[in-house]
Amino acid sequence: MTFNHYFFNRGLWMHAWRQGGWIGVIYLLLMIFAGPMQLLISNSAYEYQNDPRVLDYMFKEDGEIAILFAFIMCILMAVFLMRYIQSKRAAEMFHSLPVRREQLFTVSLVSGLTMLIIPIWITALISGLMVGNLNHVVFTVDQVIDWAVSLTVISLFIFTFTLFVGMCIGQSILQIIVTVILFLLPSGLNFLYIRYFSRYLYGYYDEDSSSQFITGWSPIEKLLDVSANGFSQRDGWIYFIVSLVLIGLSYLLYKLRPTEKSTQPIVFRYFNPLFRVGVTLCSALLIGLYGITFFGKWDIVWCIIGGVIGYLAAEMVLRKTRHVFDRKLWIGMVFYGVIVALLIYIPMSPLTGYETKVPVPSEVTSVYIGNDIRNDLPAYTTHGMDIEKLNPDMLSSDPDYIQSIVRLHSQVVKDQPDPGNRNDRNYYNVNEQVQIAYVLKDGSRLFRSYMIPKSDEYRSYLQEIQQSGEYKMAFYNLKALGKSDSAIKIRNPDIPKRHIYITQPSEIKQLNQLIIKEKLAVKNPKNNLIYGNTLAMVIQIYKGPYYSNEHYYSWDPQFKPTEQWLKEKGYWDLLVTKVEDISAIVIVPDERTQEEFAVVDYADLFKKYRGTPQQVIISNKNQINELLNRSETEGENADQSYILKLRFKDGTGAYRVLNKESITPDIYKILPK
Amino acid sequence: MIEIKQLTKIFEDERAVEDVSLTVHKGSIFGLLGSNGAGKTTLLKTMAGVYRADKGEVLLEGQPVYENPQSKQRMIFLADQPYFFAQTSIQQMAVFYRAIYPHWDEQRFQQMAQAFASIPLKRKLHRLSKGMQRQASLWLALSCKPDILILDEPIDGLDPVMRRQVKNLLFQEVADREMTVVISSHNLREIEDMCDHVGIMHQGRLLIEKELDDLKAASHKIQIAFRDPRHEQAISGLLDILHKEERGSVGTYIIKGTVERITEVVQTYQPYVFDVLPMTLEEIFIYEMGDAGYDVQPLLL
Numbered sequence: 019m020t021f022n023h024y025f026f027n028r029g030l031w032m033h034a035w036r037q038g039g040w041i042g043v044i045y046l047l048l049m050i051f052a053g054p055m056q057l058l059i060s061n062s063a064y065e066y067q068n069d070p071r072v073l074d075y076m077f078k079e080d081g082e083i084a085i086l087f088a089f090i091m092c093i094l095m096a097v098f099l100m101r102y103i104q105s106k107r108a109a110e111m112f113h114s115l116p117v118r119r120e121q122l123f124t125v126s127l128v129s130g131l132t133m134l135i136i137p138i139w140i141t142a143l144i145s146g147l148m149v150g151n152l153n154h155v156v157f158t159v160d161q162v163i164d165w166a167v168s169l170t171v172i173s174l175f176i177f178t179f180t181l182f183v184g185m186c187i188g189q190s191i192l193q194i195i196v197t198v199i200l201f202l203l204p205s206g207l208n209f210l211y212i213r214y215f216s217r218y219l220y221g222y223y224d225e226d227s228s229s230q231f232i233t234g235w236s237p238i239e240k241l242l243d244v245s246a247n248g249f250s251q252r253d254g255w256i257y258f259i260v261s262l263v264l265i266g267l268s269y270l271l272y273k274l275r276p277t278e279k280s281t282q283p284i285v286f287r288y289f290n291p292l293f294r295v296g297v298t299l300c301s302a303l304l305i306g307l308y309g310i311t312f313f314g315k316w317d318i319v320w321c322i323i324g325g326v327i328g329y330l331a332a333e334m335v336l337r338k339t340r341h342v343f344d345r346k347l348w349i350g351m352v353f354y355g356v357i358v359a360l361l362i363y364i365p366m367s368p369l370t371g372y373e374t375k376v377p378v379p380s381e382v383t384s385v386y387i388g389n390d391i392r393n394d395l396p397a398y399t400t401h402g403m404d405i406e407k408l409n410p411d412m413l414s415s416d417p418d419y420i421q422s423i424v425r426l427h428s429q430v431v432k433d434q435p436d437p438g439n440r441n442d443r444n445y446y447n448v449n450e451q452v453q454i455a456y457v458l459k460d461g462s463r464l465f466r467s468y469m470i471p472k473s474d475e476y477r478s479y480l481q482e483i484q485q486s487g488e489y490k491m492a493f494y495n496l497k498a499l500g501k502s503d504s505a506i507k508i509r510n511p512d513i514p515k516r517h518i519y520i521t522q523p524s525e526i527k528q529l530n531q532l533i534i535k536e537k538l539a540v541k542n543p544k545n546n547l548i549y550g551n552t553l554a555m556v557i558q559i560y561k562g563p564y565y566s567n568e569h570y571y572s573w574d575p576q577f578k579p580t581e582q583w584l585k586e587k588g589y590w591d592l593l594v595t596k597v598e599d600i601s602a603i604v605i606v607p608d609e610r611t612q613e614e615f616a617v618v619d620y621a622d623l624f625k626k627y628r629g630t631p632q633q634v635i636i637s638n639k640n641q642i643n644e645l646l647n648r649s650e651t652e653g654e655n656a657d658q659s660y661i662l663k664l665r666f667k668d669g670t671g672a673y674r675v676l677n678k679e680s681i682t683p684d685i686y687k688i689l690p691k
Numbered sequence: 692m693i694e695i696k697q698l699t700k701i702f703e704d705e706r707a708v709e710d711v712s713l714t715v716h717k718g719s720i721f722g723l724l725g726s727n728g729a730g731k732t733t734l735l736k737t738m739a740g741v742y743r744a745d746k747g748e749v750l751l752e753g754q755p756v757y758e759n760p761q762s763k764q765r766m767i768f769l770a771d772q773p774y775f776f777a778q779t780s781i782q783q784m785a786v787f788y789r790a791i792y793p794h795w796d797e798q799r800f801q802q803m804a805q806a807f808a809s810i811p812l813k814r815k816l817h818r819l820s821k822g823m824q825r826q827a828s829l830w831l832a833l834s835c836k837p838d839i840l841i842l843d844e845p846i847d848g849l850d851p852v853m854r855r856q857v858k859n860l861l862f863q864e865v866a867d868r869e870m871t872v873v874i875s876s877h878n879l880r881e882i883e884d885m886c887d888h889v890g891i892m893h894q895g896r897l898l899i900e901k902e903l904d905d906l907k908a909a910s911h912k913i914q915i916a917f918r919d920p921r922h923e924q925a926i927s928g929l930l931d932i933l934h935k936e937e938r939g940s941v942g943t944y945i946i947k948g949t950v951e952r953i954t955e956v957v958q959t960y961q962p963y964v965f966d967v968l969p970m971t972l973e974e975i976f977i978y979e980m981g982d983a984g985y986d987v988q989p990l991l992l
Contacts, residue, residue: 029790033776107774113741115791116764277741278702 027117027125034129037098042133045091049141052084053165057148057155064154073157074248076145076165081244084169089238092173093197095134096180097190099126103272104190109280119272127181127265134173142166168249172241175257178264179237185271186289188282192335201238203300210303211365217310217317218366220373220434223391223453223467283335294332294350298358301328325358326351373434376427377456377464382420384413386455387483388492391465395455411497413457414488422486426479427454430468435476437469448472450480450544484542493544494537495569499530499557506530507556508584511651512595512664512672520589528583529555536577552651553593595646595664602637603645604663605676607690620661620673627690634690641688648685649674660689692717693738693839693871698747700733707733709895710747715888717838718869720861722886722903724879724976729892731875732771732843738873739768739841751839764793766839771847773828775816781827782812785834792835800834806856822848829857833864840864842874846881858885883972891979899979906975910947915957916940916964929956933978945970945978 056079064071073079102108102122112122145162180197187193215222240253271286279285284293302325309320329351333342368374386408388394397407414420430452437449449469456464470476483489491497506529509517520526533555537543555571573580584590606627610618627633636642649662651674660676681689695713699706708730715721725731736742738749740756740763748755751762775784789795804812807830810823819827825848832840840861846854862885864870876882883903890900899906910933917923923942926932930953934945941964946953950967957965 027790029787032790033787036776107770107772110736110741110768110770111774114736114739114763114768116760116762117791118758118760276743277736 027121030117030122030125031129034099034125035133037101038095038130038133041091041095041098042137045087045095045134046137046140048087048091049084049137049169050144052080052087053141054144054148056080056083057145057152057157061152061155067154070154070156073155073161076157076161077168077244077248079155079245081165081249082242084165085172085241085244088169088173089176089201089241092134092176093180093194095130096177096184097193099130100181100184100193101190103275103277104184104188104193104280106280109277113277120269123269123272127178127268130177130181131174134177135170138166138169138173168254171254171257171261172249174261175237178261178268182264182268182271185268185275186285188279188285192283198238203296205239207300207303210300210307213307214303214362214366221431221466221468222372223465283338290336291354293336294329294354295357295361297332297335298325298328298354299361301325301331302358302362321362322355325355329354374431375464376424376431377458379417379420379424381458381460382424382456383459384410384415384457385420385423386412386414386492387423387452387489388412389451389453391453391455391467394492408455408457408463411495412492413455414492416486416488419483419486419488422479422482423454426452426476426483427466429476429479430470433475435471435473437471445469452480480544481542484544487538490538490540490543494533494571496534496537499569500534502526502530502557504558508589508593509554509556510552510593510595511554512552512674513599513666513670516593516595518589518592525587529580530557532580532583533571536574536580537571539577540574552595552646554651597639597643597646599666600642600646600664601667602635602665603642604665605634605636605645605660605688605690606663607632608659608661608675620663623661624663632690634688636688641684644682644684645676648680648682649676650680651675692752693873694750694753695734695738696747696750698734698737698749699745700730700737700742701745702733706895708737711892711895711897712747713890713897713900715871715873717871718865719888720865720872720874720886722882722889723873723875723892724877724882724889724972725875725892726894726980727877730895731892734892735768735841735843735873735875736770739763739766741768764791765837766841767792767832767835767837768841769828769832769843769845771844773824775824775827777817778815780813780815781810781830784816784827784831788831788835792837794836796834796836799836800830803830803833803860806830806860822850822853825849826853826857829860833860836868837870838868839871839873842872844876845874846876846878854881861885879973879976880971889972891976893980903972906972907970908949910945910970910975910978911950911953912968912970912974913944913946913953913957914964914966914968915942915944915962917942917960917962919960922960922962926956926960933982945974 053076060071060079071079077084102112113119142162142165145165146159149157149159149162179201180193183197183200184190184193187196212224216224237257241249275285284290302321305324305327306317306321309323310317313320330342330347333347333350334340364370386395394412395408397409438445448471450472451467452470453465453467455466458464470480503523503526506520506526507517508520520529552575553573555573557569557571575581581590584593604624606623608623610623624633636645645662651672659678659681662674662676664672664674666672676685693713693715695711698708698711698713700708711730711734723731723734733742737744738756740749740758743757749757751765754762756762756766776787779787785800789797807826810819810827810830816824816827825845829845845857849857861870861872865872872885874882874885886903888901889903889906891898901909915923917940931947932944933947936943954965954967
């Protein structure tokens with residue numbers, strides 16, 4: 019037999035093209051829709067905009083559509099081309115032919131890939147011809163080639179993965195189901211375990227979901243994020259290499275695969291235990307989570323119910339019948355039950371040492387403590403926040419500071435205080451959320467999250483930390499402020515058009531230093547109510563192309579140097595609200611309950627008290643001056659007692675808040691009784 | 692020549708074929724008989740290289756068959772249910788087979804169109820009846836000019852005219868080209884006049900493998916009316932009687948042994964009636980299987 023006859027058997031190729039050709043044609047149409055059509059749509063959408071749409075990469079233009087089509091069509095292609103080993107009669111016919119299995123598989127593999135790749139490159143050609151011909155969308159030939167190469171690799175990966183699954187599975191439908199489940203499994207299991215860790219591990223901080231490490235392994239989720247993140251060359255190589263490994267494994271498994279296993283759910287018996295464990299584990303975790311979420315108790319019962327259902331389902335699939343209830347089933351159920359129970363229990367058990375682990379101060383390089391690791395700690399990159407790289411401005415290496423945090427941490431770990439029921443209204447008032455992040459000498463990280471009761475046992479520990487300069491530096495992001503050269507916007511919340519920009523570098527520096535000085539002077543940032551503040555300073559500390567990162571600093575009138583500086587520079591008069599601006603001030607009491615805060619706004623209050631003795635209108639200049647000095651533009655809900663409406667001479671108005679602590683005897687006299 | 696050496700094939704925990712050794716000579720027609728579930732189909736599929744043997748081997752002219760295109764291109768296996776690609780006609784299937792089997796004979800394919808005139812060349816095969824599909828698969832198989840043709844229950848579902856036709860075609864191929872045919876069936880009457888060699892399988896094992904003539908010569912069906920009932924007792928001590936049936940004074944016996952030996956023994960008692968009747972393959976099968984413990988159970992419904 020000639021080589022030509024052996025490897026390029028026309029009959030086999032033609033059969034493969036008949037099986038998959040129609041999928042290739044549909045794939046081409048879908049790709050044209052996902053590529054050039056999207057560009058045309060975007061082109062007409064940008065027709066009336068000032069700037070054209072400039073693409074950084076082709077996936078930016080709803081790239082997910084192409085990826086989704088790739089998933090569907092590559093899986094279908096693989097399933098149709100492998101149909102002959104999943105159907106009994108076809109399998110027997112094909113394996114009686116004078117063709118080796120390698121050849122059969124090569125034909126499926128190569129023809130399938132060809133039928134998937136040609137549509138991509140035809141589409142790329144069409145997109146390439148559009149480069150420079152669209153008036154409102156700007157992209158390059160390189161980007162189009164990049165798009166096509168990426169999709170080629172993605173198609174290769176999905177296609178070979180489905181082929182590989184098909185080698186292990188004997189039914190086409192199950193091949194599709196298992197493929198999709200495996201694509202989703204890494205992030206699915208991660209998601210489930212995190213829910214359990216949060217419930218059972220004291221101090222658990224869910225780092226994985228913020229680092230996206232595990233989720234990154236789930237191809238569907240990763241690829242469906244492609245318009246935001248693009249498709250990196252590194253990922254491309256990983257997918258390519260994994261595909262090659264899968265192709266190799268598929269050849270190997272095909273050699274081992276017995277023909278008679280078509281229509282069997284799982285071809286190789288040594289996968290059966292894995293299948294049982296997998297299905298039982300997922301079902302126990304998932305149904306357990308549902309039970310826990312809805313009922314909040316009997317956790318173990320729900321997990322057991324889930325496990326039993328999962329095991330029965332796995333057994334029914336494997337035996338291809340509903341009649342599985344025999345002695346073997348119960349023995350298996352106990353055996354796999356124990357394995358699955360261990361798989362669930364061990365990661366949450368004291369064996370891992372997660373709950374009690376507190377680093378020795380000498381091991382710690384730097385530390386963060388605050389109430390929101392996720393917002394505070396990630397570094398700012400061109401694509402936004404990235405928890406892989408921590409923001410050094412938020413970390414402190416001060417040995418005393420590290421010491422005091424470790425002291426608090428040790429005490430909390432030792433006591434494991436019960437913060438009470440999360441659903442209690444007072445939960446967040448009686449507890450303080452404390453999140454700690456250590457960067458250790460070996461480069462590893464240790465993140466923990468606690469709800470610490472605001473009781474005497476912990477007050478001294480907390481105060482020691484919160485009153486330290488290091489804490490204030492992180493709390494107010496002062497390190498970054500010290501380095502910032504961004505313009506500072508100062509605005510008057512009463513009168514939106516009254517705002518200024520400080521743009522002179524020397525003035526920026528001076529004002530930044532004043533803010534730092536002011537904030538460091540605060541006794542305890544967690545317990546620092548500012549009264550009478552009427553100006554807000556907005557500074558863009560981190561400048562990124564795709565996001566704005568503004569920091570607001572409320573000016574504290576008690577800290578006089580800032581006021582002094584503004585007056586010296588002549589900005590004061592340009593900013594503040596003056597008595598001359600105002601024709602009158604209307605005062606009403608704020609007696610809203612906690613529930614009413616969300617539904618009754620200031621306008622409703624003034625409507626409610628209009629024409630009643632509880633509404634007072636002040637037009638005396640001295641009194642107006644006094645009220646302006648004592649009230650503030652934003653206030654703490656708990657302490658506010660009166661709402662002021664400033665009526666400006668130009669017909670506009672603004673609200674202010676008068677806190678109980680700010681009421682002087684003079685003001686008290688004029689307030690509504 | 693096909694040699695099967697100590698072949699065992701296991702499905703899950705079930706031994707479908709166990710320790711079967713068998714030789715099929717070139718140009719012979721081998722009939723594989725057996726009870727339902729005896730393992731005939733499994734043996735044939737392993738022979739054709741569809742299944743991999745768990746133990747033992749299948750050799751064609753000394754070469755293994757499994758995963759060996761050189762051997763497999765000389766043989767064709769026709770399953771009990773033919774398989775064709777979806778939405779294809781016999782013409783399209785012929786294109787496929789032509790590409791796969793190097794000995795495909797296009798002229799032969801065209802010639803045989805007359806024999807299978809009921810199958811339109813361009814009609815979709817899956818729309819045809821079961822019997823017509825079977826004819827189509829045979830048509831394709833014979834056009835490939837195989838040296839070995841393995842047929843699993845081929846006669847099922849064919850009308851009498853077609854059966855004759857198919858048999859004639861097979862005989863012709865065997866006579867012209869010394870094609871070897873391996874054929875399984877439980878319709879014994881159908882293959883009795885075809886096979887020159889038979890094997891009987893039961894519970895995965897090959898009970899008997901003989902030339903059909905030898906098998907027929909090995910036991911005989913005899914009708915005797917004895918002069919004295921005591922004579923019967925006397926000959927049962929001398930001959931190996933497999934089965935006995937009495938109608939009035941005439942008894943029908945199935946006796947193992949040569950005709951000469953049986954005649955010699957029986958004639959000494961000078962019975963009123965003594966006839967040696969031809970034994971059908973079906974009878975041989977039933978009595979042999981009865982010997983192996985596979986009996987017609989006396990059922991009263």
